[in-house]
Every structure is written in structure tokens, then in C-alpha cells.
Amino acid sequence: MHQAVSQAVLADVDAFCRELRPVEELCYVEHRYNDQTIPLAKKHNILGIPLPEKYGGRGADAVTYAKCLARLGREGTGLRTFFSGQTSIGQYPILKYGNEDQRQRYLPASTRGECTLAFGLTEPEAGSNPLEMTSTYRRDGDRFLLSGVKYLISNGAIADAVIVFAYPEGKEGPERRMSAFIVDTQGETFEREDMPAKLGMFTANTGMFQMNEHPVRGDNLLGAEGEGFRIAMGVLISGRLSVAAGCLGVIEDCLEESLNWCKERSQHGKPIGKHQLVQAHLAHIEMDRAASALMVENAAQAKQASDENPSDKALLAEADLRVAEAKFFASNAAWDAADRAVQIYGGRGWSELYRVGRHLQDVRVCRIYEGTDEIMQLKIATALLGKDYAAFS
Ligand SMILES: Cc1cc2nc3c(=O)[nH]c(=O)nc-3n(C[C@H](O)[C@H](O)[C@H](O)COP(=O)(O)OP(=O)(O)OC[C@H]3O[C@@H](n4cnc5c(N)ncnc54)[C@H](O)[C@@H]3O)c2cc1C
The missing domain is CATH 1.20.140.10 (Butyryl-CoA Dehydrogenase, subunit A, domain 3)
Structure with a gap:
């Protein structure tokens, strides 16, 4: 990456941190989510730092992006965790494993602050071993229906779309391989709430959600089935x-x-x-x-x-x-x-x-x-x- 571009992104992250700091500190002591994070990040154009410019990103390489995350981390682990959820584990899977249609539908909106993202792997009974998850999906015409609970998810109660992992319903043995989906969170079949009584990171959202036969577009399967x-x-x-x-x-x-x-x-x-x-x-x-x-x-x-x-x-x-x-x-x-x-x-x-x-x-x-x-x-x-x-x- 060109050094001038790298310095420009870092300068924008620094300016964002300086502007956000007083609000972040107030929200922290009041134990509430900082609702200025996304609008200010949008203003400073840092909602897609490592994404290619054609999707609204800044095109930063991994070393530059790591420096940006370190700068965000200075402000607090809660703030940095929002960016990890949005970019490192939210936008990244769509960029890396998604097709062009999926990238176009989610990435530019996410860099404009119009689509908050999250990554939903963990479940109440499946943490260190995600293979023990019980969330399932089944095909229903040209769509999928997803059911299950995801727990301890960064941005989980504020996300517009979540990368969700689930097993095919009723399959056993080698056919039981999990798939990844981009799941829009709107609708009554997607219930969510904030994690209560956290030990810190008050300015960031940590949530859980339950999917009850939640419909997912057929073309929102991420990567190949079973991958x-x-x-x-x-x-x-x-x-x-x-x-x-x-x-x-x-x-x-x-x-x-x-x-x-x-x-x-x-x-x-x-x-x-x-x-x-x-x-x-x-x-x-x-x-x-x-x-x-x-x-x-x-x-x-x-x-x-x-x-x-x-x-x-x-x-x-x-x-x-x-x-x-x-x-x-x-x-x-x-x-x-x-x-x-x-x-x-x-x-x-x-x-x-x-x-x-x-x-x-x-x-x-x-x-x-x-x-x-x-x-x-x-x-x-x-x-x-x-x-x-x-x-x-
Ligand atoms: C604030 C917060 C945000 C999070 N954000 C996300 C998110 O965005 N998306 C997401 O999917 N998940 C998220 N998680 C979940 C997180 O990744 C899990 O909490 C973590 O992987 C551990 O799982 P667990 O909590 O179920 O603990 P467990 O797996 O139950 O582990 C309990 C203890 O047993 C140990 N242990 C387990 N298995 C072994 C083993 N084989 N050998 C030795 N020790 C073992 C563990 O190391 C740990 O010390 C988040 C968690 C927190 C707290």
C-alpha cells in the first residue's frame, strides 16, 4: 500500500478517536452504548478500512489496518471491538467468501454506516468447540429457514446483518456439515437482546439472538454449502x-x-x-x-x-x-x-x-x-x- 494512503487512513482514525473521546468517556461511566460511534466513523470514512475502494473502503493492507486497530484500541477495547465486529469478522467474510452480488448488496452499505454487521458462531452450548452448535437450516423453496440461538455476539443486538453458521436439519454423519449464511436481522422470526450485566465494554454492544424458522434468501448462502x-x-x-x-x-x-x-x-x-x-x-x-x-x-x-x-x-x-x-x-x-x-x-x-x-x-x-x-x-x-x-x- 502506498505510504501516503496509509498515513491518510491513520490520520482519519486518529481524528475520529479524538472527536469521539469525550462522548466515549461519558457513555462509559454511564454504562451505555455509544450511539455516536457509527455516525462519526462514517464522517471520518473509516467503516471499511481494509476493503477495496470499489466497495467504499480505504484499501488498507493488513499491516496498516492493524495499526488503525491499535489506535482504536487505545481508546478502549469496547470501541475496537465494534470495529472488529463490523470489519474484521463482518465485512471480511463477505469480501473473502462472498460472490460479487453479495459484496455489492452488503459492503458499500456497511461502509456508509447503513448496515451494521456481526459474526454469529458461538451458542450457549458451543463456545470453544463450535462443532457442538445446534443451530439448523432447511431449504424452503428458493429460501432457507434458520433456527437456533447465538450467544455473546459483538454487535449482535444492533446488527442489520449477521454471518450465521448452522447445520442442515435432519442430516447425520458426513452429510452434517455446517454452512454459513448472511442473515438479515429484520422480522419477528429474529428475536434479540443485549447481554445483561457485562463486566466492561459498556460502550459497545454484545448481544444474543434467537432465530425461529427465520427466512434467509437463497442467494445469501456464503460460500458453498457445507463450507x-x-x-x-x-x-x-x-x-x-x-x-x-x-x-x-x-x-x-x-x-x-x-x-x-x-x-x-x-x-x-x-x-x-x-x-x-x-x-x-x-x-x-x-x-x-x-x-x-x-x-x-x-x-x-x-x-x-x-x-x-x-x-x-x-x-x-x-x-x-x-x-x-x-x-x-x-x-x-x-x-x-x-x-x-x-x-x-x-x-x-x-x-x-x-x-x-x-x-x-x-x-x-x-x-x-x-x-x-x-x-x-x-x-x-x-x-x-x-x-x-x-x-x-
Ligand atoms: C464480550 C464477548 C464478545 C464475543 N463476541 C463474539 C462474536 O462476535 N461472535 C462469536 O461467535 N462469539 C463471540 N464471543 C464468544 C467467544 O468467542 C467465546 O466466549 C469463547 O470462544 C469461549 O467460549 P465459551 O465462552 O463457551 O467458553 P467454553 O468453551 O465453555 O470454555 C470454558 C473454559 O474451558 C476451556 N476449554 C474449553 N475447551 C478446552 C480444551 N479442549 N482444552 C483446554 N481448555 C478448554 C476454555 O479455554 C475456558 O477456559 C464473544 C464473547 C464475549 C465474552
């Missing part, structure tokens, strides 16, 4: 990279806030930044940042190489591994950095009024969604040992 699991796994690479990049932003912000506070706050007659044990925290946060930055860039480059050569299985495996490593490492590093930043802030840090307290509260989820810590470790070890050692089998 759903392969699509889901491919999309999760994109989603995990977005989490890793967002976590890098969290660490950067924790570092900046901590450095400022270390100079501002005095105890025992000197700025706390002169106390050696406080300096140890700063050193750890900086190491969290430096290592995460390298791993995120490495992972973004591997994903870029795979995207440019979609039929190359070795490049896909490499991207899958590097992204899993970056996701596992950066989400734990961000948790560590936020914890240390809160420690540096002392009692003030234990508050939603300060950025570091909000980061600590929000970033914990990054070790859970898009594949837990445990699943990432199994993935990394299996890549080293070979498929015969796959822990899932």
Missing part, C-alpha cells in the same frame, strides 16, 4: 489479529497514562516515577509493548501474504500460527500492562473514571473471545507437533 467451518476458521484469523492489534493499543495507552501519572503524582517528597519499584512497573509495560508490537506486525505480514495467495495452504497455516501467537501474547501482555498501570495510579486507578481502570476492566475479555488462552496454546502446540497430536481429537 461453513472452513469459513469460520478463516474469519477467526482476521478476528484474532484485530484483538491482538487492539491489545497493543491498550498497552500503548497504559504506558502513556502511566508515564504522565508518574511525573504528576508525588509521594514521600518526590514524583512517584522516582521510586524504583514504580519504575519496575514501567519497564514491564514497555516490554509488553515492544514485544507485542513485533508480534502483531509479524502476524499482520503473515496474514497479508496469505490473503494475497489464497490457494497457498502453507501461507495460511503460517498466518494462523503467527496470529494465534500474537493474540495469546498481546492479550496477556495487555492484561499485565493494565494491571500495572492501575497499580501505578493507586486508588484512583481502581475506578472507571480513569483510562487505566477502564482498560483493566475491558481488556480481560481479550483472553476469552476469538479463541481462549487455552485454545490458542493448543493451536500453537499442535502447529509445532503436527496434526497427529491435535488436542481436540
Whole structure:
């Protein structure tokens, strides 16, 4: 990607973050969804950063998009999660696995802020193992009817369309292979609600929905029938990279806030930044940042190489591994950095009024969604040992 274009996108993301910040902070302390996110993102033209320009996007490569996500992550994991839902796991599957008609129907509208997207894989009884899902579909003339519950879905209660995964009704054995659909969320057969009592990310939507024989257009099957699991796994690479990049932003912000506070706050007659044990925290946060930055860039480059050569299985495996490593490492590093930043802030840090307290509260989820810590470790070890050692089998 041309460097000037990359800088222009990053400048737009930065301007968006600056304009949104006061609203985001107010919404956070009031524990409410930030309804200015989409209009302002539209204004700054950042609702489709990695999409080709012909669909209304900015044409950013994976490395540039990762930098944008890191900038968004500095503002908060909730805000970054909205973009992950909309772009990394919402627009991306339509771009990568959809046909031209599907791309034309959904992508330009989504970049204009007229179509919010989400990705619905998880169910109450199927999280780390999506193969255990029970959602089903059946053909009904020229359409499909989908039934089932999807749970813990980012943007799930506000989306206009969701990428949904389901099994064919009544099929067993090798014929029971999941498919992916682009599901419009309008109508009484699609019931949804916000997830109650969340532990953070108040400004973003996390929802659940139930489909009761919900009609889906026949031409909204995404990819070929039975290809759903392969699509889901491919999309999760994109989603995990977005989490890793967002976590890098969290660490950067924790570092900046901590450095400022270390100079501002005095105890025992000197700025706390002169106390050696406080300096140890700063050193750890900086190491969290430096290592995460390298791993995120490495992972973004591997994903870029795979995207440019979609039929190359070795490049896909490499991207899958590097992204899993970056996701596992950066989400734990961000948790560590936020914890240390809160420690540096002392009692003030234990508050939603300060950025570091909000980061600590929000970033914990990054070790859970898009594949837990445990699943990432199994993935990394299996890549080293070979498929015969796959822990899932
Ligand atoms: C805020 C939020 C947003 C989310 N957004 C989305 C979204 O947009 N779309 C979507 O589809 N999903 C989404 N999820 C769901 C998320 O991906 C799942 O929560 C996650 O995959 C874990 O599944 P689970 O919660 O069912 O936990 P479980 O799978 O029940 O896991 C519980 C524990 O058991 C461990 N465990 C499970 N299996 C193994 C194993 N084989 N070996 C070792 N340990 C194991 C896990 O690591 C974990 O520690 C979201 C979740 C949250 C919290």
C-alpha cells in the first residue's frame, strides 16, 4: 500500500478517536452504548478500512489496518471491538467468501454506516468447540429457514446483518456439515437482546439472538454449502489479529497514562516515577509493548501474504500460527500492562473514571473471545507437533 494512503487512513482514525473521546468517556461511566460511534466513523470514512475502494473502503493492507486497530484500541477495547465486529469478522467474510452480488448488496452499505454487521458462531452450548452448535437450516423453496440461538455476539443486538453458521436439519454423519449464511436481522422470526450485566465494554454492544424458522434468501448462502467451518476458521484469523492489534493499543495507552501519572503524582517528597519499584512497573509495560508490537506486525505480514495467495495452504497455516501467537501474547501482555498501570495510579486507578481502570476492566475479555488462552496454546502446540497430536481429537 502506498505510504501516503496509509498515513491518510491513520490520520482519519486518529481524528475520529479524538472527536469521539469525550462522548466515549461519558457513555462509559454511564454504562451505555455509544450511539455516536457509527455516525462519526462514517464522517471520518473509516467503516471499511481494509476493503477495496470499489466497495467504499480505504484499501488498507493488513499491516496498516492493524495499526488503525491499535489506535482504536487505545481508546478502549469496547470501541475496537465494534470495529472488529463490523470489519474484521463482518465485512471480511463477505469480501473473502462472498460472490460479487453479495459484496455489492452488503459492503458499500456497511461502509456508509447503513448496515451494521456481526459474526454469529458461538451458542450457549458451543463456545470453544463450535462443532457442538445446534443451530439448523432447511431449504424452503428458493429460501432457507434458520433456527437456533447465538450467544455473546459483538454487535449482535444492533446488527442489520449477521454471518450465521448452522447445520442442515435432519442430516447425520458426513452429510452434517455446517454452512454459513448472511442473515438479515429484520422480522419477528429474529428475536434479540443485549447481554445483561457485562463486566466492561459498556460502550459497545454484545448481544444474543434467537432465530425461529427465520427466512434467509437463497442467494445469501456464503460460500458453498457445507463450507461453513472452513469459513469460520478463516474469519477467526482476521478476528484474532484485530484483538491482538487492539491489545497493543491498550498497552500503548497504559504506558502513556502511566508515564504522565508518574511525573504528576508525588509521594514521600518526590514524583512517584522516582521510586524504583514504580519504575519496575514501567519497564514491564514497555516490554509488553515492544514485544507485542513485533508480534502483531509479524502476524499482520503473515496474514497479508496469505490473503494475497489464497490457494497457498502453507501461507495460511503460517498466518494462523503467527496470529494465534500474537493474540495469546498481546492479550496477556495487555492484561499485565493494565494491571500495572492501575497499580501505578493507586486508588484512583481502581475506578472507571480513569483510562487505566477502564482498560483493566475491558481488556480481560481479550483472553476469552476469538479463541481462549487455552485454545490458542493448543493451536500453537499442535502447529509445532503436527496434526497427529491435535488436542481436540
Ligand atoms: C464480550 C464477548 C464478545 C464475543 N463476541 C463474539 C462474536 O462476535 N461472535 C462469536 O461467535 N462469539 C463471540 N464471543 C464468544 C467467544 O468467542 C467465546 O466466549 C469463547 O470462544 C469461549 O467460549 P465459551 O465462552 O463457551 O467458553 P467454553 O468453551 O465453555 O470454555 C470454558 C473454559 O474451558 C476451556 N476449554 C474449553 N475447551 C478446552 C480444551 N479442549 N482444552 C483446554 N481448555 C478448554 C476454555 O479455554 C475456558 O477456559 C464473544 C464473547 C464475549 C465474552
